[in-house]
Structures are given as C-alpha cells and as structure tokens.
Amino acid sequence: MPSVPLDTRYQIETPEGIDLPLRPAGLLPRAVAFAFDLGVRGLIMGILLIPLALLGNIGIGLGSLLLFLVSWWYMVLFEVLNQGCSPGKQVMGLRVVQDDGTPVGWSASLIRNLLRFVDMLPFGYFLGAISCLQHPHFKRLGDLAAGTLVVYRERPLARPQVPQAQALRLPFPLELSEQRAILGFAERQGELSAERVHELASILATPLQVSPARAVEQLNGVARGLLGPA
Numbered sequence: 345m346p347s348v349p350l351d352t353r354y355q356i357e358t359p360e361g362i363d364l365p366l367r368p369a370g371l372l373p374r375a376v377a378f379a380f381d382l383g384v385r386g387l388i389m390g391i392l393l394i395p396l397a398l399l400g401n402i403g404i405g406l407g408s409l410l411l412f413l414v415s416w417w418y419m420v421l422f423e424v425l426n427q428g429c430s431p432g433k434q435v436m437g438l439r440v441v442q443d444d445g446t447p448v449g450w451s452a453s454l455i456r457n458l459l460r461f462v463d464m465l466p467f468g469y470f471l472g473a474i475s476c477l478q479h480p481h482f483k484r485l486g487d488l489a490a491g492t493l494v495v496y497r498e499r500p501l502a503r504p505q506v507p508q509a510q511a512l513r514l515p516f517p518l519e520l521s522e523q524r525a526i527l528g529f530a531e532r533q534g535e536l537s538a539e540r541v542h543e544l545a546s547i548l549a550t551p552l553q554v555s556p557a558r559a560v561e562q563l564n565g566v567a568r569g570l571l572g573p574a
Contacts, residue, residue, distance in 0.1 A: 356445050364445050366495045368481040371473060373436045374494055378469075380432035385414050416457065423453045429497070443491045452490040459486035506530035512565030514552065522552065523570055530567035533560075 355365045392410055396403035422430040428439035428448050440448045440456070463472025463484050472484040481493060507530065518526070529548060533541050545559035554562040 356443075366441070366445060366493065367498075368483075369436075369438050369494045369496055370482050371476045373438060374476070374482070375469070377430070377432035377436040377438055380435055381419065381430050384431050385418055388418075389414055419457045420450070420453045423448050423457075424450055433494075437497050438494055439497050440492050440494055443493055448492055452492050456486035456490035456492050459489055462486070505534075506567045506571065507533060507564045509561060509564035509568050511569040512562055513569050514554075514566060516553075518552075518570075526552075526563055526567050527570060530564050533564075 389411065393407050396407045396410070399406070419430055423440050424447075426434075428441055433439055440453070442448055442452060460472070463469055463475070463486055465471050472486070475484045475488070476482045479488075483493065487493060506527070525548060529544055536544070541560060545563055546556055548554075548563055549556045549559035552563070552566070554566075
C-alpha cells in the first residue's frame with residue numbers, strides 16, 4: 345500500500361463559508377522562538393534588576409514583582425496586543441490563533457501560558473514536546489486546554505508587476521486562457537530580450553485583434569485593464 349504524503353495543512357471554514365488554510369508550526373521553530381523570547385526576557389530582567397538591587401529591601405520586593413510580571417505576562421501581552429506574535433514568534437514567522445483561525449483572546453492566551461509549567465514537567469519541556477510531536481497539529485498541552493494553534497504567518501501575495509501603460513479594454517470578452525497569456529506576457533517582459541518580447545507580442549496580436557505595430561504597448565494596456573486600478 346503506498347504511503348500517504350504528510351499534509352500538515354489545517355483547513356477551517358469561516359462563518360462566511362470561506363475555506364481558510366493554516367499551516368501549523370512544528371516543534372523546532374517553536375522551540376527556537378521560545379528560546380529567543382527567553383533571551384529577551386532575561387535581557388529585560390538584567391537591565392531592570394541592576395538599578396533595583398541598589399534599593400535594598402525595597403528593590404528586592406520590586407524585583408520579585410517584576411520577575412512575576414515578566415515571567416507570566418510577557419507572552420500574554422505580546423500575543424494579544426501584537427496579533428499573536430511574541431518577538432520570538434515574529435522572528436520565526438509564527439503567530440498564535442484560536443482553533444477557528446480568529447485572533448487569540450486574553451483568556452485563551454492566559455490559559456496556554458499558565459499551563460507552561462505543566463508542559464515543563466518533569467524537566468525541560470518534556471511533556472510539551474511529547475504532546476507537540478504526537479498531535480497532528482503540533483499542539484502542546486497548553487494549546488489543547490486553551491483551544492489555540494501556533495501557525496506560520498502567511499505572507500501577503502505580491503501583486504504582479506507589469507509595465508506602465510494606459511489601461512485598455514478590448515471590445516470583446518476574453519477567455520480565461522487568453523487573460524492568463526496576456527498577464528504572463530506582461531509580467532515576464534523584464535526577463536526577456538526586446539526581440540523575444542516583440543515576437544511574443546506579434547503572436548498574441550492576431551487572435552486579440554490588436555495592431556501588430558503597437559502590439560507590445562496595447563497588450564500591456566490590456567494587462568493593466570485586467571489587473572484593475574493599482
């Protein structure tokens with residue numbers, strides 16, 4: 345029996361009926377992000393505790409309070425106020441979301457971060473790592489309890505770049521294959537020699553009923569018209 349390819353995509357359906365694919369992050373990028381955040385927290389604590397140490401007992405009390413706040417609220421504040429991204433997750437291109445793809449809220453973020461001490465049992469991140477490796481969407485125990493998911497941030501698609509030209513509408517509808525051919529021609533011009541550009545333009549000119557002498561200019565105009573206003 346042939347093996348089924350591993351598919352780590354997590355697809356949800358929004359209330360509007362739109363399928364939203366998410367890509368859960370595995371153990372390694374999450375571990376690197378956590379290590380980065382641990383270093384940032386250590387740096388913050390080191391900078392702030394040095395002047396507090398000069399205040400004697402008051403400084404010790406304030407330092408203990410600061411340690412509590414940084415330890416337990418660092419992740420929560422960043423996840424809720426920065427679109428699910430702590431600095432470490434930002435560096436690794438990750439973010440935390442709810443299971444339905446919506447932004448993580450205060451209660452969910454607090455639950456998943458308070459339960460880190462369970463994930464760290466009996467040492468290191470042992471239980472969390474085991475849970476992450478066993479779960480099909482790489483969830484640690486805190487994620488299971490909070491209903492959250494760590495996913496890769498999808499980069500916005502770059503709009504195709506076509507040469508500057510006056511938008512042009514042809515007097516007849518274009519088939520999808522023709523639209524693709526025109527857009528492909530316009531997008532690839534920068535990679536082709538002038539001779540090749542004119543050769544391809546002349547091939548497209550006849551079926552599209554554009555002037556062969558101005559084929560390049562008119563095809564670029566049609567491409568602009570297909571893309572709509574910038």
